Amino acid sequence: MSRRVRKVIPSWAWLSLLANGVLVIAVFSLLRPDQLRKGSSIAPAAPSPMAWVPVTQVGSTQLSAIAAPPTPDIGPRHQLTYQDWLDILQREAAAMAAQKPTNLAILAGDSLSLWFPPDLLPTDYTWLNQGISGETSAGLRDRLTLFQEVQPQVIFVMIGINDLIRGVPSATVLRNQERIIRDLRRQHPQAEVVIQSILPHSGEQATWDGREQLLALSNEDIRQLNRALATICAEAGARYLDLHPLFVDANGNLRADLTTDGLHLNGNGYLVWRSALYTFRQLALATAQP
Structure with missing residues (x-):
């Protein structure tokens, strides 16, 4: 008779789940309603100066009175081939490895990470953006060696939506995600690996060019x-x-006030993401303290 082995989830994992719950409450309480009001317009102008009150303790993050951030614009980079992207990211990673900055954080993923406005990224990190537009979980899995020489403190990963839009089975995406985690932990044992959830889409309200493919993907599946x-x-x-x-x-779709086309984020969407990164870091620091 075979004997079933019960997996024991470590205590830090429970703390991580608890931190996520607190994160949701904290971010909603910190963002001003007028900053995220439904239908707020975001002009695609040049980035305006952004003021941020740095976090000094858990729950103390505040948005100062700022204008709505602009819609992200990556300029001519969207015309690059995939190999062009790989070459650029490898050079940028090599330059960062040579500089050896402290408090280095990596953004790894697809266009959602790529388009993160640099002036909205938390200022307590030096950032290396390793996002590629249209990237899949298999693509990211296979190019982790591009930045294996850098020494990050934390690696933030968001990947998978392009797989799902293209009909890749969820099981395949999850296997690739697991491989990404294990490879990152092996290549960067000193770093904290943070996997971010896949975001929903706006459903029938989406205007993205691949709308039909998007609508074939259920937000419940996500x-x-x-x-x-x-x-x-x-x-x-x-x-x-x-x-x-x-x-x-309320319907489980991506909020209309946080997106440009039902798939990608506008400036306010990145403002929410930024606040989550700040809050998550503070909660992680708090749970790590003895």
Whole structure:
């Protein structure tokens, strides 16, 4: 008779889940309603100066009175081939490895990470953006060596939506995610690996060019994948940052006031993400203290 072995989830994993719950409450309480009001317009102008009151203790983050941030614009980079991207990211990673900055953080993923406005990234890190537009989980899995020489303090990963839009099975995405976690932990044992949830889309309100493919993907399927992803993170030794509740409306779709086309984020969407990164870092520091 075979004997079933019960998996024991480590205590830090439970703390991570608790931190995610507190994160949702904290971010909603910190963002001013007038900054995220539905239908707020965001002009695609040049970035305006942004003021931020740095976090000094858990729950003390505040947005100062600022104008709505502009819609992200990556300029001519969107015309690059995939190989062009690989070459550029490898050179940028090599330059960062030579500089050896302290408090280095990496953004790894697809266009959502790529388009993160530099002036909205938390200022307590030096950032290396390793996002590629249209990237898949398999593509990211295979190019982790591009930045293996850098010494980051934390690596934030968001990947998978392009797989799902193209019809890649959720099981395949999850296997790739698990491989990404294990490879990152092996290549960067000193770093904290943070896997971020896949964001929803806007459903019938979407105007993205691939709208028909997008509508074929259920937001419920995304939620189910995210639940499985949280389990994989707990088992593989990564932190799970659940951004999904911060971006959904009452129908479970991506909020119209946080997106440009039903898939990508506008300036206010990145403002929410930025606040989540700040809050998550403070909660992580707090749970790490003896």
